[in-house]
Amino acid sequence: MNDRSYRPLVFAHRGGADELPEHTLAAYLRALDAGADGLECDVRLTRDGHLVCVHDRRLDRTSNGRGLVSSKTLAELDALNFGSWHPAYPADDDVPDFSRLLTLERLLDVVCSSGRRVRLLIETKHPSRYGAEVERRLVRMLRKYGLAEPQPDAPVQVTVMSFAALALRRIRAQAPALPTVYLLELMPPGVGRGRLPFGARTAGPGIDLVRTRPGLLPAMRAAGHQTYVWTVNELPDLELVLEHRVDGVITDRPRFVLEHLGGV
Template identity: 55%
Template sequence: MPIVIAHRGASFALPEHSRQAYEQALLDGADGLECDVRLSRDGHLVLLHDRLLDRTSAGRGPASKRTLSELRELDLLTLDELIEMARGAGRPIQLMIETKHPNRYGQAVEYRLTALLRRHGLTRPDPDDQVRVTVMSFSPLAVRRMRQLAPALPRVQLMELIPPGLKPSRLPFGARIAGPGLSLVRRRPELIRRLKACGHQVYVWTVNDLADVDLVMSLGVDGIITDRPGAVREHLLSR
C-alpha cells in the first residue's frame, strides 16, 4: 500500500500549513507530512506556499520582507516547530520538505535547510530517529544543490509537465523519486509505468478524489500526497 502524505497538513478541512492541520493529519494516521518552506527576512525557514502572505493569512505582501517575529504574529509555523511535532507523534513520520523557487534569496534556502536539518540530526537516516526527511523541488537546480549539500537525503523531482528530454531511466541530477502532478498522471499514465520499470519511486500530488486514489493505486505509485489524509487512508484500508 502506498504511503499517505498530508499535503500542507489535513488542509482540505483546516487552514494549510497550520498547527491544527498538521495535528489533524497525525490524528488521521498520515504516514507523512508535506510542507513548503520559504525564508524570512532574518533567515528563518517558515511554512508557506505562496510568495505573498495575502491568500493564507491576514498579512499582505511578500513573506521574504518580514522578520520571523512579524510572521509569528500571523500564526505562521516554522520548520523547527513542524519537526518537533513530527517527533512528538510517537511513530515513524516521513517529513517531505519542498523548497520554493524562484524566491528572493535564491540558493540560500537550500543552505539554510541543510543547516537546520543538520542541527536536528536529520541529514542522514538514523534508525533511532522516527522522523525521516525527503526533500523536493520543481527546480532541478535545487534538487542538484540538495544532492551536493546532503547527499544521503532522498530527493524528489516534482513535475507538472514532462521536462524536455526527460528519460524515465534517469531523472535529473540523480533524483530517484519522481513527483508528477495528478493532471500529468491522468494525461500520461504510461509515464508512471515507465518510471517504475526504471526503478524509480513515484509520489503523486494532489490526490483528493477517491476515484483518483484508485487510479494511482492501479499504476503502482509509492506515495499519495493528499489534502484528505484520513479519507484516503480509510479508502486504501478498505480495498
C-alpha cells in the same frame, strides 16, 4: 488492486489542507492523529533568515497580511493570522494552533517528539530572492536535528522535494544521503523516458500530468524510480494512482484516503 500486501504511503499535503487551515500546527496534528504515514510542507525564507511553512510567495491568500513572505521578518509574520480564511476556522480566535505561522523548526520539534514513525516531505520553493540560501539553511537545520544523514531505523525520515532541478543539485552537494523528489507539473525533456536529475530517485508528478501522460508512471517504475503523486483528493484519481501502484499518495484529505485503503 488485488494484491492486499500493496499499500502506498499516505502524506498529508500541507498538513491535510481540506479539513483545517494549511500549514498550521493544528492541521499537522490532526493528520498524525488520523494515521497519516507522513506530512508534506513547503518552506520559504523570511527576510531575517528563518524557514517558515508557507506555500505562496504572497501572503494574501492564507493570511490577513499583504505582500511577499520573503520581505517580512519572522516577527512581522508571527503577528498575522494564518487560519481565519479557512471554513473550518474556529470562532475562538485565541486558538494559536489554528492561526499562528508555523516555522519549520516548530514542526520538526513536534514531529520528533511525536513518539511515532513519521516521514516528512519538505519542498523548497523557487524562484526565491534568496536562491541557494534556502537549501543551505534547510540542510543546516536538518543537521541540528540529526536528520541530514538518514538512518534506516530512525523514527523520523526527511525527504526534500522541489520543482527546481538546481535545488536538488544543491541538496545532493550538501547532504548527499538525503533522498530527493523531483516534482513535475509539466514534462521536461527526457523525463518521459524515466530520467530524473541530480540523483533524484523519486518522481513527484501532479495528478493532472498523470492523467494526460499515461505512460509516465510505467516509465518511472521501469527506470527503477519511486513515484509520489500530488494532489490526490478525489476517488477516481485515487483509484487511478492505485492501479499504477504508486509508492506515495500526497493528499489534502488523508483521512479519506486512509479510509479507502482500509476498505480495499
